Amino acid sequence: MRHRGSLILGAVLAGSFLALALISFVWTPYPYAAMDIAARLKPPGPVHWLGTDQFGRDVAAQLMVGARTSIMVAIVAVAIGIAGGVPLGLWAAANRGRWVDEIIQRGSDLVFAFPAIVTAILITSVFGPSALNAILAIGIFNIPVFARVTRAGAISLWTLDYIRAAQVAGKRPLRISVEHVLPNVANLLIVQGTIQFSLGILAEAGLSYVGLGAQPPTPSWGRMLADSQTMFAFAPHLAIFPGLVIVLTVLGLNLLGDGLRDLLDPRLRRPA
């Protein structure tokens, strides 16, 4: 019952930020880039619900549009991780204990030595900063994560009788991986995808905070925080709202991931 609660709370939190990002395409309280110098640095109130920044731009509108950047970066990074990592994990599991498996595993260890920020630094030093840069840096780091999860799940499947039966029936390892292994690790991938999604939002915020992510004029939560830093002594709302939005989104996705894990894995469905 407690797990059902975290599932619902997580889905509601994460879903509302996704909804806000989608709504921002058709409606925001004010145009997000519209400046109103007369109403600059206004605290939250009835006119601007979450206040305005140093150019008089509406904070709520910027947060809604910023959600698009965060969500887009995190989703594409998860897609890169799945597209690269899942085939590698399936391949390693089909050749468990052989040199292919060893190379994929050592390769994963190696990529883990390049945290997203370090990869982003490398890419930025050559190509300059951009949102694409953040996507690549986070996405590359996601590849070994999905490779490991897929391999771990798939290896235990390869010892089961129905896979043996498929082998005896003459199916090739590739076909077995796609037809029998992949559907059975899908649950693991959904849960891991949710977790990497939330980590991607955090990482994107960090990268754009230090200027390695989305560039102006694209609004992003991390850059709003960076911009607020010189002013937050007298305009704390500029720092508090973007941070709160990040926390609630990540919290929602984590709760959703926990809830999904319990829902999809019957072994965990025992009283705590």
Add this chain to the structure above:
Amino acid sequence: MLGFLLSRLGSLMLSLIVASVVIFAVVQVIPGDPATFMMGLNATPESVAHLREALGLNGPLPLRYLHWVAGMLHGDLGMSYTYRVPVAGLVAERLQVSVPLTIYALLLSTLLALPAGIFAAARRGRAGDLAVMGVTQFGIAVPNFWFAMLLVLFVALRLHWLPAGGFAGWQAGPWAVFKSLTLPAISLALPQAAILARVMRSALIETLGQDFIRTARAKGLSRGQATRRHGVRNALIPVLTILGLQFSFLLAGGIIIENVFYLPGLGRLIFQGITQRDLIVVQSVVMLLVAAVIVVNFAVEVAYALIDPRLRRPA
């Protein structure tokens, strides 16, 4: 044990070599001509040629790579183009900030997380457990740099307890260093502590369900005694792995946190390198960071094998 050590050492060397090739390739090969890249569009051909000469860019690529690696092994990280001083000297200066900060944060995180995790595991399902788990759920979701900004706002600017940023240097005395590193270390440590506490809790719960704990209870130890003497010690193995991983998160997180507090550490050096297109600085510092992560993970694996002989066999 010797065979295990040798095979781990071999894979450590291999990782370092592959990582250095990747970093070298990205920084030196992809931009085309690094000298033109560093000088920008308005450079005269003579000045570019001069820089090429100074950077040793006229030799063939494999030779340049070997030159760079050989230099690193001798402690020579190249010359910074903008500062016109050896990179090794710049790095040594910055390490005086980054290393104490990372260690301070790692200590804080461990000292907070282990007791919290043990406390929660011992009260599994009760109010104390739920409180710890709720707080850690929040801790994981908080971006460390935002937490840092809140600390600056409330602890430094409102209460004036600690400085809001900057670093007086070691000559100002250890107390001043301690004060200027405290808020950065707290903001780095808390999110990591949340993760570590959850790992500690679930590892201990798993251990407490094992037969040897029942045996310990049956021979007359109280619950607390069994937990302390047999449970915690066995649960520390997964915790150690996470601690090794956290080192790299703290190192990477430090790059961002140094920006919040204007600390002159490795992270600031990298960002100055990027904005000034000082590729030599970026290349060498990134290599150092990656090498540190690889070496620490190697050390954790060895420590692991020392604690638990079952892990010495090849997987």
